[in-house]
Every structure is written in structure tokens, then in C-alpha cells.
Amino acid sequence: MTYEDVLNFCEEQDVRFIRLSYFDMYGTQKNVSVLPTELKRAFVEGISFDASAIDGFLDEVHSDLFLYPDPNTMSILPWRSMDGSVIRMYCDIKYPDGTPFERDVRYILKKAILKAKSMGIDVNFGSEFEFYLFKQDENGENTYVPLDRAGYMDVSPLDKGENVRREICLTLSEMGIDPEVSHHEMGPGQNEIDFRYSSALQAADNAATFKWVVEAIANMQGLVADFSPKPLEDQPGNGMHINMSVDQHEELLMPFMAGILNRIEEMTAFLNPTKHSYKRLGKDKAPSYISWSYQNRNQLIRIPATHSTNRMELRSPDCSCNIYLAYALLIYAGLEGIEKNMVPDPCTDIVSSDTKKLPQSLKEAKIKALNSDWLKQVLGKDVVDIYVG
Numbered sequence: 001m002t003y004e005d006v007l008n009f010c011e012e013q014d015v016r017f018i019r020l021s022y023f024d025m026y027g028t029q030k031n032v033s034v035l036p037t038e039l040k041r042a043f044v045e046g047i048s049f050d051a052s053a054i055d056g057f058l059d060e061v062h063s064d065l066f067l068y069p070d071p072n073t074m075s076i077l078p079w080r081s082m083d084g085s086v087i088r089m090y091c092d093i094k095y096p097d098g099t100p101f102e103r104d105v106r107y108i109l110k111k112a113i114l115k116a117k118s119m120g121i122d123v124n125f126g127s128e129f130e131f132y133l134f135k136q137d138e139n140g141e142n143t144y145v146p147l148d149r150a151g152y153m154d155v156s157p158l159d160k161g162e163n164v165r166r167e168i169c170l171t172l173s174e175m176g177i178d179p180e181v182s183h184h185e186m187g188p189g190q191n192e193i194d195f196r197y198s199s200a201l202q203a204a205d206n207a208a209t210f211k212w213v214v215e216a217i218a219n220m221q222g223l224v225a226d227f228s229p230k231p232l233e234d235q236p237g238n239g240m241h242i243n244m245s246v247d248q249h250e251e252l253l254m255p256f257m258a259g260i261l262n263r264i265e266e267m268t269a270f271l272n273p274t275k276h277s278y279k280r281l282g283k284d285k286a287p288s289y290i291s292w293s294y295q296n297r298n299q300l301i302r303i304p305a306t307h308s309t310n311r312m313e314l315r316s317p318d319c320s321c322n323i324y325l326a327y328a329l330l331i332y333a334g335l336e337g338i339e340k341n342m343v344p345d346p347c348t349d350i351v352s353s354d355t356k357k358l359p360q361s362l363k364e365a366k367i368k369a370l371n372s373d374w375l376k377q378v379l380g381k382d383v384v385d386i387y388v389g
Helices: 003-012 036-044 105-118 162-174 200-220 250-271 323-339 362-370 373-379 381-388
Strands: 015-023 029-034 047-050 064-069 085-094 123-136 142-146 179-184 190-195 223-226 240-246 292-294 301-303 312-314
Touching (some): 003 015, 003 036, 003 085, 015 064, 029 047, 105 323, 123 200, 123 323, 142 223, 162 190, 162 200, 190 200, 240 250, 240 323, 250 301, 323 373, 373 381
Parallel strands (some): 015 085, 292 301
Antiparallel strands (some): 123 190, 179 190, 240 312, 301 312
């Protein structure tokens, strides 16, 4: 799409408000709203904001950054007032001189994608998101009381989240994002919605939109959507299983996977960035060892039984990660595996005592990350120090 396409859409759909969204270093979505009369200025000059107020960006001395909307991310917000539409676009972040801001996480992912394309490779992603639906108290806060007591793929009346998931999926569809499947998960009040494969940047943008939509729809239903990795101590945690394929290059899947296995310890702090992340790992089919297998859901990476042989599923990440940094790191690690023609260790369904483990705590994961020259090379030392420090 172009700037003119967006302008025409705003006129045709009576758009009254435009949300310009971006992300901090930790994946938290931020936004500033403008009227349609400011749209041309946004595209041509950018909309300035105080970068010193955003964690991990700039200090007060040099605090001006500018937002430039990406027209290809334009989406109408179906749940807003019908008295004039509201649209949202994700933005590129730039310095006053127009150069890209190196800590813009979408820019970091774009650089990884460009490296892959320079090697003639497209990496596609499709993620599976788990979340709990809890009841709100009278102040709208989380009670941690599950919406229901249903189990894996149960149906109503046991599954009380059926209507909520349907509303989420229909809303996403109106926004141009088509979920693949949705169902009740193992935990009480736990749900899962999965997406089809798409290009890395589109998949990351869709993932960010998805979490926002789920939280908004749940709140409208008097519920809290909780994506945290272990919201209930005695129940399964929330994972974010990441499916990857190397488009048109099935022969590259194994070296791509070997590269990820080789760097997984170093990137775990980015894939599992909270203390609660490590309460999930090693329990209820969440992996603890660095291993892979066919179909086995207890392993870190599994090759699913599908009609395509060009697909792998990474099962350690959780929804608290910054999806843009996660995808970027997985691309860089996989490309290193291809460049060095790496071969993964043999697949296994039963790990042995000498099988390497993932970091077992956030402290251990941070030490691995801070000592990684590879991370500093692909992300930049500043990004690693800010995110992990």
C-alpha cells in the first residue's frame, strides 16, 4: 500500500482517528494518536516523541525520535465506535536525520530478513499462543479465578471460553488476520489460537496485534487474558510454540535447526525473559533439554507429522518474549547453521544424563547472554546490555 491508498481509505471509511503504534525493547506496544489531517505530515516528516520516556531508548540529552507509519500494516479496529472509524498502523522509528533507529525492534527483524534474502532464503513463521481467561474483580483486576474448569479440546458447556475465542477470531479476520485453529487447552480457563505461516515481519506484526486483540476482547467480556508463562502454580504454563520453515529449501531445514540448537542457550534470555518463564520449563511438555525429535512434544524442537517435511517447531519460548527479537535471533542462528553446514545431533525421544539442559533460571540465562559474542554481533552490544542487564 501507499500513502495515497491510506488517504483514500480514510476518506471512504470515514476514519476519524489514527493510532501510530511501535514497540519498546521488551515488546510492549506504545502508540500516539493523530487526526487524519496529520496523516501527510506523519508520512513525510514523521511524528516526534520523547524517546527518553521509553525504556531502553535514549536519554534526555538526545531524546527526539520520529515515527513513520508503515502503510502495509494499516488495519481498522473493529471494536471501536461506529461513529467514525479508527485505524492503526505500525511505525518505523528514525532519528531526526532520517536514519533508522538501531534499537527499533522491527528494524532489527528487518535486518535479519535482509540477510536471509541475500542468501536466497525466506524464513516463514507461524506461532501458537496459549493464554488463560480469568474473571475480573469489581475493579477490573485479575482474580486468577479461571473462567471454566474444562480440559484439552473440551466443548461447551464445560468450555466457557468458546464464545470469547470466536469473537477474537472474527475480530482478527476483520483486521485481515486469519487464525488457523482455536480450542480449549489443558489448564482450567486456558485457551490456544494458532496461525498459518507467513513471512517473518508479517508474522511478528500479526502476533503483536493478536495479543492486543485478545486482551481487548477479554476486557470487554469482563475477563482478563493472561499470557504470562506460569499464572497458576499447579497448572500448565502458557507457551508460544514457534513453527518455522525455510521456504522452497527443504534440504536446508536440518542445518537451519542445527544452528538454532547451537545458539539456544545464548538466546534463551530473549525467548524466556521472566523469572516465571523458568517455572514453566521442564513441566507439562515444556522442554528442559536441548534435544530434538520427530513428533515428540517433550523435546525442545520437534518435526511435526505433516504433509510437508519443511517444518520445525520450537517449544521453549513463551508469550512474554519480544516476538520481533525472537524471530530475528532464530533467523540469525539458523542462517549460521546453513553457512557452516551444521549437522544436528541425532534425534532422540529419551534424553540421556549427558544431554545439555536449557538455562534453568533467568539469572543463568542472562549470564549466557551477556557472555555471548554472537548476540552482540547480531543484535549489537547496546541492545544486549539493555535487554539483559
